[in-house]
Amino acid sequence: MDLSYYMELMGVAFFAISGALAAAEKKGHHNDIFSAFFTGFITAIGGGTLRDITLGNYPVAWVRDGNVLWAIFFGFMLTILFARYWVRIRKALFLFDSIGIGIYTVIGTKISLGAGVNPFGSVILGMVSAIFGGVIRDTLINEVPLIFRKEIYATACLSGATLYIVFDYLNVDKNWNAGFSVVLVVLIRVVTVRYNLSLPKFKLPE
Amino acid sequence: MDLSYYMELMGVAFFAISGALAAAEKKGHHNDIFSAFFTGFITAIGGGTLRDITLGNYPVAWVRDGNVLWAIFFGFMLTILFARYWVRIRKALFLFDSIGIGIYTVIGTKISLGAGVNPFGSVILGMVSAIFGGVIRDTLINEVPLIFRKEIYATACLSGATLYIVFDYLNVDKNWNAGFSVVLVVLIRVVTVRYNLSLPKFKLPE
Amino acid sequence: MDLSYYMELMGVAFFAISGALAAAEKKGHHNDIFSAFFTGFITAIGGGTLRDITLGNYPVAWVRDGNVLWAIFFGFMLTILFARYWVRIRKALFLFDSIGIGIYTVIGTKISLGAGVNPFGSVILGMVSAIFGGVIRDTLINEVPLIFRKEIYATACLSGATLYIVFDYLNVDKNWNAGFSVVLVVLIRVVTVRYNLSLPKFKLPE
Numbered sequence: 001m002d003l004s005y006y007m008e009l010m011g012v013a014f015f016a017i018s019g020a021l022a023a024a025e026k027k028g029h030h031n032d033i034f035s036a037f038f039t040g041f042i043t044a045i046g047g048g049t050l051r052d053i054t055l056g057n058y059p060v061a062w063v064r065d066g067n068v069l070w071a072i073f074f075g076f077m078l079t080i081l082f083a084r085y086w087v088r089i090r091k092a093l094f095l096f097d098s099i100g101i102g103i104y105t106v107i108g109t110k111i112s113l114g115a116g117v118n119p120f121g122s123v124i125l126g127m128v129s130a131i132f133g134g135v136i137r138d139t140l141i142n143e144v145p146l147i148f149r150k151e152i153y154a155t156a157c158l159s160g161a162t163l164y165i166v167f168d169y170l171n172v173d174k175n176w177n178a179g180f181s182v183v184l185v186v187l188i189r190v191v192t193v194r195y196n197l198s199l200p201k202f203k204l205p206e
Numbered sequence: 207m208d209l210s211y212y213m214e215l216m217g218v219a220f221f222a223i224s225g226a227l228a229a230a231e232k233k234g235h236h237n238d239i240f241s242a243f244f245t246g247f248i249t250a251i252g253g254g255t256l257r258d259i260t261l262g263n264y265p266v267a268w269v270r271d272g273n274v275l276w277a278i279f280f281g282f283m284l285t286i287l288f289a290r291y292w293v294r295i296r297k298a299l300f301l302f303d304s305i306g307i308g309i310y311t312v313i314g315t316k317i318s319l320g321a322g323v324n325p326f327g328s329v330i331l332g333m334v335s336a337i338f339g340g341v342i343r344d345t346l347i348n349e350v351p352l353i354f355r356k357e358i359y360a361t362a363c364l365s366g367a368t369l370y371i372v373f374d375y376l377n378v379d380k381n382w383n384a385g386f387s388v389v390l391v392v393l394i395r396v397v398t399v400r401y402n403l404s405l406p407k408f409k410l411p412e
Numbered sequence: 413m414d415l416s417y418y419m420e421l422m423g424v425a426f427f428a429i430s431g432a433l434a435a436a437e438k439k440g441h442h443n444d445i446f447s448a449f450f451t452g453f454i455t456a457i458g459g460g461t462l463r464d465i466t467l468g469n470y471p472v473a474w475v476r477d478g479n480v481l482w483a484i485f486f487g488f489m490l491t492i493l494f495a496r497y498w499v500r501i502r503k504a505l506f507l508f509d510s511i512g513i514g515i516y517t518v519i520g521t522k523i524s525l526g527a528g529v530n531p532f533g534s535v536i537l538g539m540v541s542a543i544f545g546g547v548i549r550d551t552l553i554n555e556v557p558l559i560f561r562k563e564i565y566a567t568a569c570l571s572g573a574t575l576y577i578v579f580d581y582l583n584v585d586k587n588w589n590a591g592f593s594v595v596l597v598v599l600i601r602v603v604t605v606r607y608n609l610s611l612p613k614f615k616l617p618e
Contacts (some may be wrong), residue, residue: 020254020614021616023560023614024614024615024616031613031614031615032610032611032612032613032614033611033612033613033614034566034567034611035560036614038566041536042411042600049466053259053465053466053468054255054259054269055264055265055266055269055306056259056262056264056265056468058467058468058470059467059529060466060467060468063466063467063529063533063537064493065523065530066531066532066533068528069365069530069532069533069536070532071406080614083614083616086616087616089337099268117265117269118271118272118275119272120272120275120276121268121269121272121275121577124247124561125269128563135346138553139345139346139348139551140547140557140560141556142348142554142556143348144278144348145346147345148229148241148347154240155240197239199238199239199240200238201237201238201239201241202226202228202229202237202239202241202289203237204230204231204232204289204292204293205232235510257592259465260461260472260475261470261471261472262465262468262470262471262472318475322467322475323471324478324481325478326478326481326482327475327478327481330424330453330481331475333591341552345551345552345554348554349554350553350554351552354435354447354552354553360446360450361446364448404444405444405445405446406444406445407443407444407445408435408436408443408444408445408447408448408492408495409436410433410437410445410495410498410499
C-alpha cells in the first residue's frame with residue numbers, strides 16, 4: 001500500500017517534468033517559468049482529476065493531499081535545475097513516461113472498478129487517467145493532442161486496462177496483476193515506436 | 207419512459223457516428239481508428255457529462271450504464287463498416303444530427319429543472335447538454351467550434367429549451383412538450399440553413 | 413457579507429463584458445451576438461465552476477443563484493449597447509479587469525481554505541478561480557491563453573492568494589485581509605505592465 005503511494009508520487013513528479021519540458025519546447029511561445037510549472041501541474045493532475053470528478057470521487061487527490069503538489073513542485077525544480085541533462089537522456093525519458101502512463105492506467109482502472117463502474121467504463125476511465133493530463137496540456141498550448149498523432153499511445157492504455165480487468169476477474173494476485181498490466185502498456189509503446197507501427201487509418205472515401 | 211431511454215441510446219449512437227466522421231474528415235491529422243472511436247465517444251458523452259458534473263448528478267450516465275458505451279461502440283462500428291454510404295447521405299445526416307441535438311436539449315433541460323435549477327440556468331444546461339460534446343470535440347481536434355461559426359446552432363437549442371420550460375410552466379403534457387420542443391430545434395436549424403440566415407453580427411468599431 | 417455578494421455580482425458582470433469584447437475582437441470569426449454572450453458567460457463562470465466541481469462544492473454558484481446569470485446578461489447588454497465606448501476606455505478596462513481577478517482570487521482562496529484544502533492547494537484554486545474562465549475562453553476561440561503570453565497574470569493571482577493565506581494564519585481581520593490581497597494582485601499587474609516586466613524565461617538548451 002505504502003509502496004504504491006510512493007510510486008504514485010513518483011509518477012506525479014515525472015509527469016510534472018514531462019509537462020514542463022513540453023512547454024519549454026513549444027516554439028513561438030513566451031516560455032517563462034510559470035508556464036513551465038503550470039503545464040507540469042496540468043499534465044500531472046489533469047487525468048486523475050477528470051477521472052475523480054467524473055466518478056464524484058471527492059476530495060480529489062491533490063486537493064486532499066498536499067504531497068501531490070509538493071511532488072509537482074519537486075519535479076518542476078528538477079526540470080529547471082537540470083534542464084541541460086534532460087535533453088541528453090531523451091530515450092530514458094521515453095521509458096519513464098511509458099512507465100508513468102502504465103502506473104496511471106492501472107491506478108485509474110482499479111479506482112473505477114472499486115467505485116462499482118462497469119468493466120467497459122473502467123477501461124475508458126483507466127485510459128482517461130493516464131492520457132488526459134497530456135490531452136489538456138496539448139490543447140492549452142494549442143497543439144494537436146498526442147493521442148491524435150501517429151504514435152500508439154491511448155491504445156496501449158486501453159490494452160493495459162483490459163488486461164488488468166481480465167486478471168482481476170480471474171483472481172490473479174493484485175500486485176502481480178498491476179505489474180503485468182504496467183509492463184504490457186510499456187511493451188506496446190516501446191515495440192510500436194521501435195518498429196514504427198501504427199493503427200489502421202480511417203479516412204472517408206472522396 | 208422506456209421509449210425515452212431507447213431514444214437516448216439512439217441519440218448517443220448517432221452522435222458517436224457524427225463525431226467519428228468529423229475526425230475522419232479532419233485534414234492533416236493521422237486519422238486512425240482509435241481517433242475515430244475517441245472523437246465519437248467525446249461527442250456523444252461530453253455534453254451530458256459536463257451537465258451532470260456541473261449539477262453534481264452522480265453517477266454520470268455512461269459510468270452508471272454500460273449500454274451507453276455499447277451504443278457508442280455500435281455507432282463506431284456502423285461508421286467504419288459503412289463509411290462509403292455516410293458520405294452519400296449527408297443531407298439525411300444533417301437531419302439526424304438536428305434531431306439528436308433536439309433530444310439532448312430536452313433531456314438536459316428536464317434533468318436540470320428536476321434538480322431544482324432556476325429556469326435561466328436550466329435553459330443554459332439544456333444547451334450545454336446538446337452542444338458541448340461537439341465543442342470539446344472541435345477544441346481537441348483544433349478547430350474553431352461550430353458554435354462560433356456561421357450556422358445557427360446553439361441558439362436553436364436555447365429556443366427549444368425555453369419553449370420546453372414555458373410549456374412545462376403551463377402544464378402542457380410532458381410527451382407533447384418534449385415533441386414540440388424537439389421539433390422547434392429541428393425547424394430552426396433546417397430553416398436557417400436552408401435560407402442561409404444568421405444572427406446579427408457584433409463587431410467593435412475600429 | 414451582503415457587500416461581498418454584490419461585489420461578486422459586479423465581478424461576474426465585468427468578466428462577462430471582457431469576455432464578450434474578446435469574442436468581438438477575434439479576427440476571422442463569425443462574431444455574432446450569441447458568440448458574444450457565450451464567451452462572456454464562459455469567462456464569467458468558468459473559473460468558479462471549475463473550482464467548485466474540483467472541490468465537490470455543490471450546487472455550483474450560477475446553478476444555485478439565478479442572479480449570477482442575470483449579472484452576465486446585464487454585462488452582455490452593456491457590451492452591446494455601449495460597444496463604441498468600451499474601445500475608448502481601454503485603460504480603465506484593464507484596471508477593472510485587474511480588480512476583477514483580484515476579487516475572484518480572494519473569493520476562491522477563502523472558499524478553498526473553508527473547505528479544508530491545504531494552503532498550497534488553496535493558492536492554486538484561488539488562481540484557478542480567477543484565471544480559468546479566461547483560459548477556457550481563449551482555448552475555445554483558438555487563441556494561446558493569456559497565461560502563456562508575456563504578461564504577468566497568473567503569478568499576480570498566486571501572490572495575492574499567498575498573501576491572503578499568510579494574513580489569515582496571522583489572524584488579520586478578514587475584510588482588511590481581502591482588501592490588501594486584492595490590492596496586491598492589482599499592483600503587481602499594473603506595475604509589471606507599466607514597466608514591461610516579465611518572468612524569467614525557461615527554454616531548453618539546443
